[in-house]
């Protein structure tokens with residue numbers, strides 16, 4: 001099943017590399033605004049778990065995964081690099097030191113380019129979609145919320161720009177990576193599985209970031225302290241293709257290990273601005289690559305927004321992932 005494919009291929013260490021269009025990360029929004037959600041997943045199942053095996057705990061609370069077979073995979077890194085989808089961020093800066101080309105340091109948001117008027121004053125105007133670089137692969141294509149396929153994110157943002165100020169433009173967002181396709185409806189039973197798999201995945205992402213974090217500061221010191229506790233916990237369910245029953249049981253028994261990963265992901269996304277709410281744009285780096293593989297993504301995040309204000313607040317987010325009210329803590333996002 002397609003739905004199982006996404007998570008199990010990640011968890012089995014199959015290389016799934018999604019590199020979004022470089023245009024999203026480059027130029028127009030400026031390097032200071034650049035946010036990289038860089039998930040380095042090295043979830044090569046038992047290969048990584050090897051050092052743990054000597055210390056195999058004898059307590060019976062340890063949940064053994066009887067269904068997991070040994071997958072003969074090497075330490076094959078799964079990397080999901082997600083650039084910024086900052087369609088909503090307006091940034092027009094001027095640097096008075098550039099004499100010759102006033103556009104040189106004049107940044108425009110996605111979908112706009114800099115032009116000078118008759119007084120040699122730089123200004124941002126909508127980019128003509130035909131000036132966007134032609135897309136080379138299917139994965140450069142994007143599907144927008146109007147279920148129209150755009151050749152690239154550049155084409156999408158340029159088109160959205162021409163609709164600026166209109167209701168249609170306001171409602172138009174980038175929905176997911178890849179050409180539009182039929183996404184099967186998400187039924188209740190599948191919806192219930194989504195947070196189980198996602199929580200497990202977040203925990204595994206964090207643990208593998210921690211394991212690889214020798215020099216490249218993937219995690220800050222405070223985050224490392226928290227992840228260290230998870231990493232060193234002998235009861236931790238190792239990465240693998242687990243059944244829903246096992247994931248549910250592990251969440252009950254080892255609930256505390258999931259609290260931080262859920263908070264951490266929220267903090268990674270809540271960047272523009274950092275205000276305790278996720279906008280559609282802020283959620284995009286997570287949603288957009290996930291939707292084509294996980295057909296419950298849209299319904300899941302829509303339903304997280306309990307008050308239907310189009311923003312996902314931290315408490316809505318945490319509840320969605322089964323975190324208890326008393327454990328929701330803004331200060332955990334460090």
Ligand SMILES: *[C@@H]1O[C@H](CO)[C@@H](O)[C@H](O)[C@H]1NC(C)=O
Nearest residue numbers: 146147148179180181182183
């Ligand atoms: C969106 O477009 C795709 C491809 O053209 C089509 O298969 C699918 O049914 C459409 N989805 C909706 C909700 O209209």
Ligand SMILES: [Ca+2]
Nearest residue numbers: 272273275277
């Ligand atoms: Ca925010």
Ligand SMILES: [Ca+2]
Nearest residue numbers: 305307309311
């Ligand atoms: Ca809300």
